[in-house]
Amino acid sequence: MIEIKNLKKTYEGREALKGISFTIKEGEFYGLLGPNGAGKTTTISIISSILKADSGDVIIGRYNIDTHPQNVKQLIGVVPQEIALYNELSAYENLMFWGGLYQVPANELSNRANELLKQFGLEDRKNDKVKNYSGGMKRRINIASALLHKPKVLFMDEPTVGIDPQSRNLIFEVVEKLHKEGLTIVYTTHYMEEAERLCDRIGIIDNGQIIAEGTLDQLKNSSSIKETIAITFSNLNALHVKEIATFWSDMSQDENIIHFHSSDIKSDLSKLVLKCNQLGVDIVNIEIQKTNLETIFLNLTGKQLRD
């Protein structure tokens, strides 16, 4: 559905994109993960046809974005990072306005607006001015505004920033439903749990490059990082730490907690507990820290996603 080849973009001497390439299949939910300034928004801006790339190709559906930008714009819906709505208009008026720009016939548009208002749980307040909505409600209308013309591809640029859990869950439910109905979705976020929950495939972008790509399992398997057993002790002293380090070199200490890095948690856990008993250190708590996107990302980029 989407084919991006060697996309490059430079701003005032700084390379924002250094030759990005990826493909997204029809109906796929693709997550684009990266810290601020990694190139996510630049990528979305180029593939949604509001920014020209210096070089490279973007093909959406059957259309090349350089030669058929209007066709591409009809195919896509974009949920911007900002809440881009007219605050003095009601939710219904906003939807009618945004849908009208896609030449959706008035009757059909009105039905579609009402349908989306119901879907996003805002039917009762459809005539309230948007300025009186909560942040979460605005986010929902922000998403609904991109769906009025029934796009084939939906770009969502960090659509859940700063919203309450209730709205977030509602958005997830709607987005998952749209995905099930066959909509292709490109989702940028720096919330790991969102990507883990929603995305079929994930591309990790940093410094204008895709540095890893695949399903969550593929990313985990390809990663060299290990899972961690974090044991909290009550009577840990320097001698204990020295003894433990001799027994288990791949470890790090954080006050009375020791993080043991393991490639086989099941067998390593019993060995560690046994050794601690032998040394006479009292275990207060054991926590298994599994490999997740956060740790994969940290390992790949050396940065936290929220940096």
Added chain:
Amino acid sequence: MIQLAIKDLKLFLKDRRSMLVTFAIPIALITLFAFAFGGAGKSSSKAKISLLVSDLDNTSASQGAIARLDTLKSIQLKALPLAEAQKAIENGDESSVLVVHQGFADSLKKGGSLPLELQYDESKEIEVGMLQQSLIPTIAMLPFNMGNSREMMGNRLAKMAGSSNTQAKEDIQAKSDNLFDAISKGVASGNGNKTKNNPASNFFGSDIKMTKLVKATNDNQLGLVQAVAGTAVMMLLFSVVGIGMGLLDEKQEGTLKRLLYTPMNPLNILFGKMISANVISILQLVIMFIYASLVFGLDIASHLPGLLLTIIATAFACSAFGVLLASFAKSRQQVQGLSTLIILVMSALGGSMIPLFLMPALMQKVAVISVNYWSIQGFYDVFWRNLPVLNATFLSRILVLLLIGLALNSWAVVMFRKNILKLT
């Protein structure tokens, strides 16, 4: 406390808008008003008041009188045939014409009342008043300053006494000679141009017949037209800047970017803004004139076609100005500072704050660069000069407004592409 004050001063010095409002705008206005009220410049460079003159007598006496008037420092004389001169006044290009009627030489010789007439535009009464002040003493002194003055005065006195008796005439002539000598001394002592102190001017009074060539339909019309047109155009400029700033708000709030995601041509965003600015501007002007009609009795009903045309042209030019400023600037603050400066200067210059005829001739010439000037003149044409819609002068003003609008809108398109569409 001192640290806080220093910090505030640093912030103030870094805030260009504050600097503009605090220093640049007052300096610009002071400069303008100083020029407008004649306080600037040396006396030798004072602007002259323009006066047309039509010599229907066409004698050496009339030419001599005109040459005498031409020596006045405060007046710029321009000779024109009467019909042309009257047309220039009716079109609002000139304020008045001094007509030297046939028989001037004869009257001057015989000491009769001089057949001089000042035909003028009532809307420029203040300018005409200043002209009168300059003209009357000189005209009063013409018998003294032109040949045979002693005889002329005697004739005049005799005529005034109404005597046909030869002895009485001779007595009058003798008294006239004494009086002439006394007045001549006054003239020689340098009081010649001061009406108040000049016995000659007190004696002769004014020989100028005053005729209103362009008249008001009612007494309040002139002030009212000035007040409504001047204020309406200035306030319109402020409000269109607000509408134009909507573009920057859209950019800041992300709706502009969202509009660009749609299949719409990006320039339609600007055109849409232009249309809304025009509609609101027209509405604003219409409401202001309806208000002036209802509350102050401005007669809009009998001037409807011209008024609507002027309103449309004014709205077009002013809204283009607002949209251009918004396209030009990079932030709301920048627009606010810039627009306040430009609007106040244009309004002061164009006649919104001070009627144009009160300004020196140089400033009246410079005023043409202001949108306010063309709009206010258009409204004057409609309400004051009663020019028909198809009058060339009126249409030329409308055309200028439309061209200003077109030029500013075209420039706005260029700036919109350059500044506003830079989104990332």
